[in-house]
Amino acid sequence: MHAAAIVAAAGSGSRLGADRPKALVLLAGRPLVAWAVEGLLVGGVADVVVTVPAIERAAFAAVLPSTVRIVDGGDTRTASVRAGLAALPREADVVLVHDAARPLTPPDVVARVLGALTAGAQAVVPVLPVVDTTILVADDGTIAEAVPRAPLRRVQTPQGFDRGTLAAAYAALPVGTELTDDAAVVRAAGVPVVTVPGDERSAKVTVPHDLTLAELAVTLDGSSGTVAR
Incomplete structure (x- = not known):
């Protein structure tokens, strides 16, 4: 199996x-x-x-391996x-799609996704349990229903796929359709998606508070300069 990865890094800050x-x-x-x-x-x-953003190619080339x-x-x-x-x-016969905004994803998570693909899965995502009480809210702002959390999961990246399966799913996706992640793209094509355990360290950096927590995680892990394990 030859694994390649796509890192989505074209977003603004x-x-x-x-x-x-x-x-x-x-x-x-x-x-x-670079961490991702x-x-x-x-x-x-x-x-x-x-x-990457087209106008930032040189900036990315300066910080990534050749x-x-x-x-x-x-x-x-x-x-x-x-x-x-x-x-x-x-x-490449399998492909992982990863968010650059999940910099501290441990290599063990990557290995678990690759392991499931090696075992024959066409699509794999790492997930974590939902630990908070989860509710549906009505239009007037009141609680309409409490959602059972036992079957719920939080989806992370990297998400892994048989290359041909992912390419075919994207080819079948109508132009202009935007789905939340790549697992949704293959599910829309009727492909079952397997789950493997994710990791809390794979948290996404979106707002300043997230970056502060990531800095703290690096400090506590003692791994500044190397990816978290």
Whole structure:
């Protein structure tokens, strides 16, 4: 099995209050995207494609290994993943899609996703249980219903796929359709998605508070300069 990964890194840093693309925001002195790419490589991925804002290609090239392929992303996540798929090496038969905004995803999570693909799954996502009480809220703001949380899960990345399966699912997705993640794309094509355990360290960096927590995690882990394990 030859595993490649697409890292979606074309998003802005507006909600993070940053003056640069979110993936280039520093965490413990290194850009978020550098952490994310390292985790994938340590976890067993052979090739990485990073989708970036076209005007920031040089900035990304300056902080990523020379072996990483950098391509222009699109205006949406779906467009960026399509661009990443087109840039994958021919020999890759499985592909992981990862968010640059999940910088501290442990390599063990990557390995679990790859393990499920090796075992024959066509699509795999890492998940975590929902621990808070979860409710449905009516239009007037009152609680309409409490949702049983036992079957609920929080979905993370990297999400892994048989390459042909993911490519076919994207080809079948109507132009202009935007789904929340790649698992939703393959599910729309009728493909079952297997789950594996995720990790709390895979939290997504979206707002300044998230970055503060990630900085604290790096400090407590004692792994500044290397990906969290």
